[in-house]
Amino acid sequence: MYEWRSFENDMTSCHRCPRLVAWREEVARVKRRAYRDETYWGKPVPGFGDQNAHVLVIGLAPAAHGANRTGRMFTGDSSGSFLYAALHRAGFANQPTSSQRYDGLTLREVFISAVCRCAPPDNKPAPDEIAACRPFLEREIALLSDLRVVVALGRVAFDAALRHFAPAEDTTSRPVFGHAAAYPLVNGRWLVASYHPSRQNTQTGRLTEAMFDDIWVKVKSLLS
Numbered sequence: 027m028y029e030w031r032s033f034e035n036d037m038t039s040c041h042r043c044p045r046l047v048a049w050r051e052e053v054a055r056v057k058r059r060a061y062r063d064e065t066y067w068g069k070p071v072p073g074f075g076d077q078n079a080h081v082l083v084i085g086l087a088p089a090a091h092g093a094n095r096t097g098r099m100f101t102g103d104s105s106g107s108f109l110y111a112a113l114h115r116a117g118f119a120n121q122p123t124s125s126q127r128y129d130g131l132t133l134r135e136v137f138i139s140a141v142c143r144c145a146p147p148d149n150k151p152a153p154d155e156i157a158a159c160r161p162f163l164e165r166e167i168a169l170l171s172d173l174r175v176v177v178a179l180g181r182v183a184f185d186a187a188l189r190h191f192a193p194a195e196d197t198t199s200r201p202v203f204g205h206a207a208a209y210p211l212v213n214g215r216w217l218v219a220s221y222h223p224s225r226q227n228t229q230t231g232r233l234t235e236a237m238f239d240d241i242w243v244k245v246k247s248l249l250s
């Protein structure tokens with residue numbers, strides 16, 4: 027408990043990336059009209075979920091008016107609506123919606139994180155910003171001592187997962203990103219790739235509810 031708190035304190039006070047610090051704070055100051063009466067979080071966003079999780083979900087970065095506003099991963103935007111509805115259908119979440127930090131949402135067996143903790147302009151963190159943020163993901167992974175499955179939402183998260191988790195020794199070819207692809211990792215863990223539930227993917231039909239549900243069915247079968 028103390029380790030988690032100390033970790034979150036370190037992260038939420040981070041100012042390592044000047045471009046992202048300026049952007050997250052400007053968005054929090056200017057706000058979107060629909061949220062003008064709210065106080066934006068405007069800081070790095072910690073991971074969220076079950077601290078004894080067997081499943082780690084890695085996303086890209088907080089959305090400017092989503093997690094950068096609410097202070098909780100995938101909360102208050104369309105990607106989060108898609109993600110938490112699917113987690114609820116799969117039995118990993120107690121409710122299908124995620125609107126704000128204290129809305130009663132709890133996760134079972136799942137912890138949600140991201141490769142970059144600050145909202146980036148155009149949802150695109152630069153490679154040096156992802157590298158600067160990597161120690162936070164690594165510390166979080168170290169605290170999640172009972173991990174068995176890692177779900178990477180999008181190619182950037184997939185590559186970040188492979189920088190941390192080595193493929194199993196008998197895997198002959200390098201894992202390739204593709205929706206619903208699953209690869210064994212060392213220590214009996216698994217890596218599952220998924221398209222990111224961004225509006226760009228869900229509104230174009232590149233990622234449907236059925237396709238996303240397949241991911242969580244696969245995760246459950248890997249856990250069992």
Ligand code: SF4
Binds near residue numbers: 040041142158
């Ligand atoms: S992106 Fe990560 S390393 Fe960069 S300022 Fe935010 S928390 Fe710090």
